Amino acid sequence: xxxxxxxxxxxxxxxxxxxxxxxxxxxxxxxxxxxxxxxxxxxxxxxxxxxxxxxxxxxxxxxxxxxxxxxxxxxxxxxxxxxxxxxxxxxxxxxxxxxxxxxxxxxxxxxxxxxxxxxxxxxxxxxxxxxxxxxxxxxxxxxxxxxxxxxxxxxxxxxxxxxxxxxxxxxxxxxxxxxxxxxxxxxxxxxxxxxxxxxxxxxxxxxxxxxxxxxxxxxxxxxxxxxxxxxxxxxxxxxxxxxxxxxxxxxxxxxxxxxxxxxxxxxxxxxxxxxxxxxxxxxxxxxxxxxxxxxxxxxxxxxxxxxxxxxxxxxxxxxxxxxxxxxxxxxxxxxxxxxxxxxxxxxxxxxxxxxxxxxxxxxxxxxx
Amino acid sequence: xxxxxxxxxxxxxxxxxxxxxxxxxxxxxxxxxxxxxxxxxxxxxxxxxxxxxxxxxxxxxxxxxxxxxxxxxxxxxxxxxxxxxxxxxxxxxxxxxxxxxxxxxxxxxxxxxxxxxxxxxxxxxxxxxxxxxxxxxxxxxxxxxxxxxxxxxxxxxxxxxxxxxxxxxxxxxxxxxxxxxxxxxxxxxxxxxxxxxxxxxxxxxxxxxxxxxxxxxxxxxxxxxxxxxxxxxxxxxxxxxxxxxxxxxxxxxxxxxxxxxxxxxxxxxxxxxxxxxxxxxxxxxxxxxxxxxxxxxxxxxxxxxxxxxxxxxxxxxxxxxxxxxxxxxxxxxxxxxxxxxxxxxxxxxxxxxxxxxxxxxxxxxxxxxxxxxxxxxxxxxxxxxxxxxxxxxxxxxxxxxxxxxxxxxxxxxxxxxxxxxxxxxxxxxxxxxxxxxxxxxxxxxxxxxxxxxxxxxxxxxxxxxxxxxxxxxxxxxxxxxxxxxxxxxxxxxxxxxxxxxxxxxxxxxxxxxxxxxxxxxxxxxxx
Numbered sequence: 001x002x003x004x005x006x007x008x009x010x011x012x013x014x015x016x017x018x019x020x021x022x023x024x025x026x027x028x029x030x031x032x033x034x035x036x037x038x039x040x041x042x043x044x045x046x047x048x049x050x051x052x053x054x055x056x057x058x059x060x061x062x063x064x065x066x067x068x069x070x071x072x073x074x075x076x077x078x079x080x081x082x083x084x085x086x087x088x089x090x091x092x093x094x095x096x097x098x099x100x101x102x103x104x105x106x107x108x109x110x111x112x113x114x115x116x117x118x119x120x121x122x123x124x125x126x127x128x129x130x131x132x133x134x135x136x137x138x139x140x141x142x143x144x145x146x147x148x149x150x151x152x153x154x155x156x157x158x159x160x161x162x163x164x165x166x167x168x169x170x171x172x173x174x175x176x177x178x179x180x181x182x183x184x185x186x187x188x189x190x191x192x193x194x195x196x197x198x199x200x201x202x203x204x205x206x207x208x209x210x211x212x213x214x215x216x217x218x219x220x221x222x223x224x225x226x227x228x229x230x231x232x233x234x235x236x237x238x239x240x241x242x243x244x245x246x247x248x249x250x251x252x253x254x255x256x257x258x259x260x261x262x263x264x265x266x267x268x269x270x271x272x273x274x275x276x277x278x279x280x281x282x283x284x285x286x287x288x289x290x291x292x293x294x295x296x297x298x299x300x301x302x303x304x305x306x307x308x309x310x311x312x313x314x315x316x317x318x319x320x321x322x323x324x325x326x327x328x329x330x331x332x333x334x335x336x337x338x339x340x341x342x343x344x345x346x347x348x349x350x351x352x353x354x355x356x357x358x359x360x361x362x363x364x365x366x367x368x
Numbered sequence: 369x370x371x372x373x374x375x376x377x378x379x380x381x382x383x384x385x386x387x388x389x390x391x392x393x394x395x396x397x398x399x400x401x402x403x404x405x406x407x408x409x410x411x412x413x414x415x416x417x418x419x420x421x422x423x424x425x426x427x428x429x430x431x432x433x434x435x436x437x438x439x440x441x442x443x444x445x446x447x448x449x450x451x452x453x454x455x456x457x458x459x460x461x462x463x464x465x466x467x468x469x470x471x472x473x474x475x476x477x478x479x480x481x482x483x484x485x486x487x488x489x490x491x492x493x494x495x496x497x498x499x500x501x502x503x504x505x506x507x508x509x510x511x512x513x514x515x516x517x518x519x520x521x522x523x524x525x526x527x528x529x530x531x532x533x534x535x536x537x538x539x540x541x542x543x544x545x546x547x548x549x550x551x552x553x554x555x556x557x558x559x560x561x562x563x564x565x566x567x568x569x570x571x572x573x574x575x576x577x578x579x580x581x582x583x584x585x586x587x588x589x590x591x592x593x594x595x596x597x598x599x600x601x602x603x604x605x606x607x608x609x610x611x612x613x614x615x616x617x618x619x620x621x622x623x624x625x626x627x628x629x630x631x632x633x634x635x636x637x638x639x640x641x642x643x644x645x646x647x648x649x650x651x652x653x654x655x656x657x658x659x660x661x662x663x664x665x666x667x668x669x670x671x672x673x674x675x676x677x678x679x680x681x682x683x684x685x686x687x688x689x690x691x692x693x694x695x696x697x698x699x700x701x702x703x704x705x706x707x708x709x710x711x712x713x714x715x716x717x718x719x720x721x722x723x724x725x726x727x728x729x730x731x732x733x734x735x736x737x738x739x740x741x742x743x744x745x746x747x748x749x750x751x752x753x754x755x756x757x758x759x760x761x762x763x764x765x766x767x768x769x770x771x772x773x774x775x776x777x778x779x780x781x782x783x784x785x786x787x788x789x790x791x792x793x794x795x796x797x798x799x800x801x802x803x804x805x806x807x808x809x810x811x812x813x814x815x816x817x818x819x820x821x822x823x824x825x826x827x828x829x830x831x832x833x834x835x836x837x838x839x840x841x842x843x844x845x846x847x848x849x850x851x852x853x854x855x856x857x858x859x860x861x862x863x864x865x866x867x868x869x870x871x872x873x874x875x876x877x878x879x880x881x882x883x884x885x886x887x888x889x890x891x892x893x894x895x
């Protein structure tokens with residue numbers, strides 16, 4: 001019985017994704033293109049070349065971080081909508097610190113900047129966390145507000161104070177140290193023909209490590225146990241002597257740290273500077289990723305990869321067909337809706353199956 | 369003699385996703401009888417009544433009321449056919465009067481205005497006829513639980529019910545109120561009405577019912593005349609095996625004082641005092657039973673002792689150490705175990721596995737945690753041991769607590785709380801909603817805990833439970849301890865009187881005292 005439930009957890013997103021592609025196909029047909037051609041181009045874009053797959057990973061990387069942020073908070077019963085703000089603060093602090101690291105060797109600068117990124121996101125998330133724990137104010141409202149503040153604040157700082165001299169673009173100067181290397185060189189060395197221009201960088205390794213860390217914290221540490229207990233039943237957690245307020249604040253801090261790590265890709269690995277308004281919704285996409293990934297670390301990884309595929313393939317679709325790349329957005333949104341609906345249906349099916357099995361059991365017992 | 373059946377249900381089958389709630393159930397209730405339906409939790413009693421009242425359409429089967437089939441399964445049709453339901457949870461508007469509540473939804477009108485006089489008159493007639501003793505102008509918020517229940521019954525009668533269904537009607541009543549309710553029900557029977565009541569209290573069945581239908585696992589396992597059966601026989605039909613209905617207790621040998629509560633007071637939400645100057649002492653090897661109608665401060669007392677609520681004044685000490693207003697973790701670590709009154713809300717994380725639930729409260733200590741890491745091997749060994757010792761089913765540490773029966777959930781909590789060898793065990797309603805088979809287990813466990821030298825604070829709304837287990841009994845009423853007795857020096861009747869604050873023998877059929885201490889004005893709604 002439990003096995004079925006576990007299958008359902010994996011199956012329902014897969015079925016939902018398939019159904020979403022079906023819906024997307026109908027849309028494509030309506031536009032007058034062949035869905036087979038469009039999907040072929042989409043997947044060719046993502047998997048047809050080493051370069052394309054590099055883009056998939058590069059696109060998935062920040063989504064892994066923000067997906068983990070949402071999923072981790074969710075485990076504590078918190079809805080962290082503030083990944084966007086947290087990643088801006090983490091990225092800005094990372095760039096700011098990086099600017100001052102002239103002459104510092106990379107093996108000091110890299111860990112320092114990773115830590116600064118995480119701490120930046122964590123700090124930003126701690127505010128709604130504390131407001132929730134202390135005053136019971138709903139974190140959804142406060143994380144959204146903190147997003148506006150973070151975007152506005154970093155925008156102001158980068159335009160008015162930290163703008164790179166003699167440049168039109170609202171961005172900081174290049175960080176002096178702490179660049180994460182692109183992976184093309186290393187991959188070429190082992191015989192994988194990754195073009196040197198491919199932006200995939202070592203941040204993806206940090207993202208994979210983060211998936212493991214999130215899993216380890218949640219399922220192998222006492223803190224994670226308490227986070228899950230608080231998320232599932234706050235009253236029972238309290239009765240058991242768990243400090244619910246403290247756990248809420250710490251869970252938000254951990255969540256924010258994951259979001260802040262987006263800086264490792266965007267600042268340390270890719271641009272090497274803070275660009276105003278660079279994210280355009282990575283934090284919000286994290287909500288969708290977490291949802292699709294059923295709020296489990298491994299699920300987040302796969303969901304982020306799927307979104308990476310869609311994003312990377314979207315480019316090709318845009319170039320080679322009449323289908324606008326916005327179709328990809330439609331596809332993503334439809335997937336999410338279907339996951340949510342599909343989950344409900346699956347859960348009910350499973351429950352009915354269990355009831356039948358239980359009935360068969362009792363009848364067998366009686367017969368015996 | 370041609371017998372008319374007020375209710376005939378044939379082959380009722382109702383399947384829910386996880387259970388077969390009713391499996392080809394037949395029920396015959398004769399006109400003018402009091403018919404009890406007994407069974408453990410999940411036996412299908414409530415589902416059957418919901419089908420009867422039209423709240424739930426059956427998957428198969430037929431319902432006939434006074435010979436006529438109920439075609440559409442909707443409450444409106446059942447009501448039209450003369451069925452009335454008195455729910456376990458009352459559905460009254462607190463700020464309206466008795467009369468207004470009774471007519472709500474079916475107001476007598478003169479033109480477009482409500483005919484208040486007619487309403488009052490109807491209520492008064494009904495009330496007088498069956499001895500309800502209700503004042504039609506009293507506000508609901510000024511009534512005791514027992515009187516509120518009568519308003520519910522009058523409501524049903526006002527709508528012309530000839531068949532009354534009462535769902536666990538005595539759960540919230542004091543012994544006196546129960547007696548009066550039974551009087552009313554008998555009067556209703558005399559007037560030719562048919563009464564079906566659902567219960568799990570076998571004493572009441574024997575005392576009140578004419579006939580009994582026993583259910584187990586969605587099926588009828590027996591139909592008997594109440595006069596020709598015994599509690600033991602009923603229990604056996606309910607559980608499917610012989611059950612020890614009353615555990616026997618050896619003389620205790622109390623030692624030093626473990627818990628000492630002195631001058632404890634606490635403020636409620638609205639600033640009223642929910643606890644007033646409470647003094648309690650419990651020695652090791654002793655069970656102190658706290659009796660009282662629910663909502664008289666027992667919950668608050670337990671919450672303060674376990675650190676879940678703050679006291680406004682007074683002192684709680686455990687083995688001499690002051691634990692007043694300390695954190696739940698601090699108190700737990702000093703050796704206080706707690707079986708909370710609502711096990712699903714406070715005692716368990718339903719989505720956690722058995723193994724995870726069995727360390728809840730000790731997850732941060734050795735051997736389950738080392739350097740912040742969870743020790744899964746120790747957790748599983750621990751679970752395997754407790755499952756074996758307490759015969760938890762299913763015997764799989766990875767099963768989620770949500771998939772356990774109510775009795776096994778309670779066993780899980782008992783197993784966990786007993787395992788830390790507490791100095792003080794606080795048990796709140798430890799057998800509420802637990803099947804009688806599991807009640808036996810919980811009771812023997814509590815006593816073995818006492819005999820092992822623990823101090824036990826037992827809070828229960830079941831007087832028989834208090835009487836069976838307690839070495840001493842304290843009665844709480846409106847936040848204060850109004851009487852204390854030695855365990856065997858008092859009868860249910862006397863306890864019941866103290867529980868209503870009427871130790872001197874005042875009848876509680878008067879309107880109850882106002883609930884909020886600060887607002888004593890008796891209501892009269894302008895009509």
